[in-house]
Amino acid sequence: MANATLSINDREYSFPVLVGTESEVGIDIGMLRKSTGAITLDPGYGNTGSCTSAITFIDGEKGILRYRGYPIEELAAKASFVEVMYLLVYGVLPTKEQLADFGYRLTQHTLLHEDMKKFYEGFPPSAQPMSVLSTMVASLSTYYSNTEEDTDLNIVRLLAKLKTIAAFSYKKSIGQPFIYPRNDLEFVEDFLHMMFAVPSEPYEVPSAIHEALDMLLILHADHEQNCSTSTVRMVGSSGADLYSAISSGVSALSGPLHGGANMAVIQMLEAIRLDGANYAKYVAKAKDKKDPFRLMGFGHRVYKNFDPRARLIKQACDRVLMQLNRTDPLLDIAKELEQVALKDDYFISRGLYPNLDFYSGIVYRAMGLPTSMFTVLFALGRLPGWIAHWKEMRDTGGRLHRPRQLYTGELIRAYAPAD
Numbered sequence: 001m002a003n004a005t006l007s008i009n010d011r012e013y014s015f016p017v018l019v020g021t022e023s024e025v026g027i028d029i030g031m032l033r034k035s036t037g038a039i040t041l042d043p044g045y046g047n048t049g050s051c052t053s054a055i056t057f058i059d060g061e062k063g064i065l066r067y068r069g070y071p072i073e074e075l076a077a078k079a080s081f082v083e084v085m086y087l088l089v090y091g092v093l094p095t096k097e098q099l100a101d102f103g104y105r106l107t108q109h110t111l112l113h114e115d116m117k118k119f120y121e122g123f124p125p126s127a128q129p130m131s132v133l134s135t136m137v138a139s140l141s142t143y144y145s146n147t148e149e150d151t152d153l154n155i156v157r158l159l160a161k162l163k164t165i166a167a168f169s170y171k172k173s174i175g176q177p178f179i180y181p182r183n184d185l186e187f188v189e190d191f192l193h194m195m196f197a198v199p200s201e202p203y204e205v206p207s208a209i210h211e212a213l214d215m216l217l218i219l220h221a222d223h224e225q226n227c228s229t230s231t232v233r234m235v236g237s238s239g240a241d242l243y244s245a246i247s248s249g250v251s252a253l254s255g256p257l258h259g260g261a262n263m264a265v266i267q268m269l270e271a272i273r274l275d276g277a278n279y280a281k282y283v284a285k286a287k288d289k290k291d292p293f294r295l296m297g298f299g300h301r302v303y304k305n306f307d308p309r310a311r312l313i314k315q316a317c318d319r320v321l322m323q324l325n326r327t328d329p330l331l332d333i334a335k336e337l338e339q340v341a342l343k344d345d346y347f348i349s350r351g352l353y354p355n356l357d358f359y360s361g362i363v364y365r366a367m368g369l370p371t372s373m374f375t376v377l378f379a380l381g382r383l384p385g386w387i388a389h390w391k392e393m394r395d396t397g398g399r400l401h402r403p404r405q406l407y408t409g410e411l412i413r414a415y416a417p418a419d
């Protein structure tokens with residue numbers, strides 16, 4: 001095994017070098033503090049591996065994303081979201097029988113306890129759907145036992161119920177009655193039905209929308225140790241139950257630098273449209289270091305070349321707009337913005353390319369999905385990834401997550417009340 005050598009004040013320390021299956025190199029500094037008294041400092045964790053994981057592989061330089069070894073392009077083209085859920089959570093693609101059984105189990109747990117409907121009455125109509133989502137997910141832990149034997153049942157329950165919770169929160173926000181899940185519908189179809197059906201009319205889910213959403217959910221399903229997934233692992237490492245850990249993942253996802261970016265992109269494009277579509281002005285603002293404005297939907301901590309998901313979403317975007325015979329002035333602005341940014345040295349030198357969120361908002365708009373629900377859709381897609389990581393952490397006996405810090409505050413001083 002190779003070693004890495006660290007020299008501190010003329011003393012040398014040796015640490016094992018570990019190599020992942022894709023030849024990624026990690027220096028195991030598990031003994032660093034014990035042997036040297038020092039810690040590492042890596043704000044934002046850009047260089048810190050918090051775990052080993054066999055779920056998802058990303059090569060940000062080459063634009064590669066694979067779930068359990070399968071390229072995202074193949075899964076997006078050939079698999080269903082339900083298959084991908086199974087793949088992420090259980091580690092293998094399901095056989096026909098396993099898929100049928102899993103699909104059946106998902107339909108058996110879609111209902112919310114009737115009492116939980118009362119929670120929705122307590123939220124104001126203006127409630128942020130992501131706040132409702134995390135609250136409702138956390139409250140599931142008050143309804144179900146969290147014993148070890150129930151782990152798999154709770155996983156299936158959560159996968160089945162999140163779409164009901166999400167659709168109910170949308171219905172609540174527009175003042176319409178809840179539409180109950182239907183067991184005869186496929187997973188994504190059922191979600192769209194709960195979102196858009198009204199009691200007085202028959203509703204058939206348009207196949208273009210069904211297919212596009214299925215693929216979008218696949219593209220969102222996992223992304224290794226991102227902010228929300230690390231949060232799920234962090235919370236789960238204390239032994240907190242599945243619902244509590246996932247609820248914190250939902251909260252982490254809601255921020256505009258993470259999943260909330262898909263809403264922020266639309267708000268930004270709308271502002272540019274109202275400002276006479278003067279996209280060059282906004283590119284200049286994004287480059288101005290004195291201006292806090294950033295081009296939402298651009299840049300990624302890991303992808304410094306291109307985001308493979310953005311490529312697929314851009315194609316889906318054109319396809320959906322054509323199938324539904326819709327145009328969108330925001331798409332034209334988005335394409336122009338992308339072209340300007342891709343030729344500009346500021347963006348090229350920093351590796352800032354459109355990310356997953358840049359085009360997903362426009363596809364959702366074309367599908368008639370409301371902007372306020374965009375980040376909820378991200379959560380719906382990311383759920384199997386969060387669960388897979390929570391499960392992997394438990395199955396591999398992960399330690400309590402407890403980072404260190406460099407203290408920069410006052411030295412000891414005597415208590416004296418302020419004047």
Ligand code: CMC
Pocket residue numbers: 044226256257258259261286287293294295296297298299300301302350352355356357
């Ligand atoms: N517009 C303008 N400048 C940017 C942008 C942007 N969107 N993103 C990064 N930069 C600049 C930044 O100012 C810095 O410049 P300098 O080196 O001169 O100081 C440089 O690029 C590196 O930025 P950073 O903030 O150190 O990069 P990071 O890896 O910490 O941040 C990011 C990644 C995604 C938070 C950031 O690119 C960003 O804020 N993007 C906009 C929000 C967004 O689209 N988020 C969704 C991310 S993808 C989906 C997900 O994973 O949730």
